[in-house]
Amino acid sequence: MKESVVRSLKEGSELRLKMAETMSAEIVSAATAIAETFKAGGKLLLFGNGGSAADAQHIAAEFMNRYLIERPPLPAIALTTDTSVLTSIANDYAFDEIFSKQVKALGKKGDVALGITTSGSSGNVLKALRAAKKLGMTTIALTGEGGKAASLSDIALQVPSRSTPRVQEAHIVVGHILCDLTDTILFKDVGKR
Numbered sequence: 001m002k003e004s005v006v007r008s009l010k011e012g013s014e015l016r017l018k019m020a021e022t023m024s025a026e027i028v029s030a031a032t033a034i035a036e037t038f039k040a041g042g043k044l045l046l047f048g049n050g051g052s053a054a055d056a057q058h059i060a061a062e063f064m065n066r067y068l069i070e071r072p073p074l075p076a077i078a079l080t081t082d083t084s085v086l087t088s089i090a091n092d093y094a095f096d097e098i099f100s101k102q103v104k105a106l107g108k109k110g111d112v113a114l115g116i117t118t119s120g121s122s123g124n125v126l127k128a129l130r131a132a133k134k135l136g137m138t139t140i141a142l143t144g145e146g147g148k149a150a151s152l153s154d155i156a157l158q159v160p161s162r163s164t165p166r167v168q169e170a171h172i173v174v175g176h177i178l179c180d181l182t183d184t185i186l187f188k189d190v191g192k193r
Contacts, residue, residue, distance in 0.1 A: 008165075015159070015166050016173065022160055027174060030114075030155045031181030033138045037112045038186060043075035045107055045137075047099040047128055048116030051168045053080035055116050055142075059175040067179040071187045077106065079128075099128035109136030118167045120147020120158070129153060142171055 034044055044063060046056035056078040063076035079102040080086070089098045103113060113132035115125040120143035129139050129152040141149035142157045144167035150156035159170040 011163070011166055012169055015161055015170055018160050019170060019174075023157060023174075026155055026157050027177055028181065030140050030157055031178050032185065033140065033155060034112055034114075034178060035182045035185035037110060037138065038074050038182070040110055042108070042111045043077060043106075044112045044114060045077050045079055045103060045132070046114045046116065047079040047102075048125060048142075049122050052116035052118060052122075052125075052142075052171070053078075055168070055171050055175060056080050056114070058172065059114075059179065062175070062179045063182070067176075067183055069183055069187060071183060074182075074186075079103070079106075096123045096127050099124050100131040103128045103131045103135070103137075107132055107135050107137050110138075111135075112138045112140060114140045114142060115149055115153070116142045116171060117147065117149050118144050118164050118171070120144060120149040122147075122149075125149060126152060142174060143167075 060076040060078040063074040139153040141153035
């Protein structure tokens with residue numbers, strides 16, 4: 001049992017080191033895009049399925065409430081939380097439409113759409129990224145290796161792994177870094193008070 005724990009922790013640590021080498025520039029680009037959107041009065045729409053839905057909600061809460069510093073709330077909306085909207089769209093149209101219809105209703109040019117998909121292949125995430133692109137939104141895909149989400153995005157944050165648990169663990173790390181960098185860009189003087 002202990003060997004299994006050690007193996008999982010080492011895999012996660014090794015993956016983070018690899019991410020530091022391969023993803024740092026893209027993470028900075030994503031945080032800059034999000035900060036510029038907030039600065040211009042735009043909003044961030046986040047979406048994903050299962051654990052990625054939970055990550056979308058977690059990241060939205062960090063922006064909406066606060067991350068590490070006291071600052072104004074930032075307009076981030078997880079499109080995974082309204083069960084009436086989700087079930088209505090899934091029932092009347094298709095499950096693949098649950099995020100794209102919300103993007104079309106809530107998104108506008110200059111906003112950011114952040115789609116989270118471990119495989120990079122979730123149909124409803126891909127459809128929402130396409131809808132966001134048509135609206136002139138900046139699109140960010142947070143994925144693992146593989147799938148089409150990266151190619152549909154302006155900024156691809158691809159965790160260099162195909163291990164679902166390790167990718168999902170890495171996604172929340174990236175989410176926290178995005179919050180931290182965005183706060184630094186927008187409120188660098190707040191923490192010094």
